[in-house]
Amino acid sequence: MTVTRTDDPPELVMERAFAAPRALVWRAFTEPERVARWWAPRPWTTPICRIDLRPGGEWRYCMRGPNGEESWGKATYLEIVPPERLVFTDEFTDADGNRNEELPTLHETVTFVEHDGATTVTFRSRYASVADRDRVAAMGMIEGFGMALDQLAEELAAA
Amino acid sequence: MATTQDDLSLTFAALADPTRRAILARLAQGEATVKELAEPFALSLPGVSKHLKVLQRAGLISQGRKAQWRPCRLEPAPLHAVDDWVDRYRHLWEERFDRLDEYLRELQQEENDGPDDPPSAHDGDPHGRPA
Numbered sequence: 001m002t003v004t005r006t007d008d009p010p011e012l013v014m015e016r017a018f019a020a021p022r023a024l025v026w027r028a029f030t031e032p033e034r035v036a037r038w039w040a041p042r043p044w045t046t047p048i049c050r051i052d053l054r055p056g057g058e059w060r061y062c063m064r065g066p067n068g069e070e071s072w073g074k075a076t077y078l079e080i081v082p083p084e085r086l087v088f089t090d091e092f093t094d095a096d097g098n099r100n101e102e103l104p105t106l107h108e109t110v111t112f113v114e115h116d117g118a119t120t121v122t123f124r125s126r127y128a129s130v131a132d133r134d135r136v137a138a139m140g141m142i143e144g145f146g147m148a149l150d151q152l153a154e155e156l157a158a159a
Numbered sequence: 160m161a162t163t164q165d166d167l168s169l170t171f172a173a174l175a176d177p178t179r180r181a182i183l184a185r186l187a188q189g190e191a192t193v194k195e196l197a198e199p200f201a202l203s204l205p206g207v208s209k210h211l212k213v214l215q216r217a218g219l220i221s222q223g224r225k226a227q228w229r230p231c232r233l234e235p236a237p238l239h240a241v242d243d244w245v246d247r248y249r250h251l252w253e254e255r256f257d258r259l260d261e262y263l264r265e266l267q268q269e270e271n272d273g274p275d276d277p278p279s280a281h282d283g284d285p286h287g288r289p290a
Contacts, residue, residue, distance in 0.1 A: 001249070001252060001253055001256055003248065003249045003252065012248060014249075014252045014256070016256045016260075018256075018259065018260055018263050019260075019263070019264070020263040020264075020266075020267060024263060024266060024267070025263065028259060028262060028263060028266075034262070037258070037262045038255065038258035038259040038261075038262045039255065039258075040255075040258075041250075041251050041254030041255050041258070042254055042258065102188060121256075123252070134235045135187050135188070135233075137235060137238070138183070138187045138233060138235040138238055142174070142180050142183050142184050142187065142238070
């Protein structure tokens with residue numbers, strides 16, 4: 001997988017090829033019970049995943065972590081061109097679907113290109129501004145550092 | 160960006176305090192004055208200023224000029240030295256795509272296995288062959 005970061009526009013682009021025909025990859029991205037099989041990184045799961053696949057329709061999901069922690073997301077489809085392209089906005093919400101104001105909304109474009117039976121998926125994540133992106137990065141880092149310290153403290157206490 | 164051993168120590172020391180982390184989290188949402196930063200902690204202004212000095216020495220915040228009304232701003236560069244966030248993002252996406260890869264292989268395996276399944280116990284065969 002390649003990850004490319006640009007500042008103008010402020011984007012992260014993830015690209016990877018899969019040994020599968022495009023029609024199947026498209027289904028894995030657009031059918032809710034299929035999306036739920038892979039969307040959350042291990043050991044997280046996606047116990048809730050609903051998709052209304054049309055422009056203006058929503059994809060609502062909940063990822064659950066090993067300690068019961070939850071992360072809810074809501075995507076709103078802007079463009080759907082089967083089996084080539086999906087464009088949607090993506091935001092963090094609470095369990096009721098209210099947007100988390102502290103985290104920026106992302107603009108996502110996913111394209112699917114087939115070649116010799118393999119499909120290259122390009123997932124382009126765009127922030128509204130470099131400042132937005134840096135804010136998310138900083139918050140993630142601050143949280144991650146805090147968690148690392150907590151974990152260290154636990155390990156020291158157990159030793 | 161060049162980072163010395165000392166720079167990292169300053170950053171770690173700055174982050175190793177929950178009040179300072181909370182201050183940084185607040186600044187990550189936008190600039191704030193010293194007074195605004197003090198409010199959630201019921202700290203005195205000199206009290207919060209001590210924390211701000213530590214953060215400033217570590218290059219994690221910058222402050223404007225006018226006394227208590229000085230706006231403080233988050234400067235994320237030192238945090239990037241602690242943990243390259245792109246790596247964390249990459250890790251997340253690799254995990255996700257690894258899972259997708261496995262799932263796609265599984266699906267194709269199921270499709271390949273289908274017609275070769277041994278005859279099932281119930282009458283009839285979905286593929287139209289005699290039971």
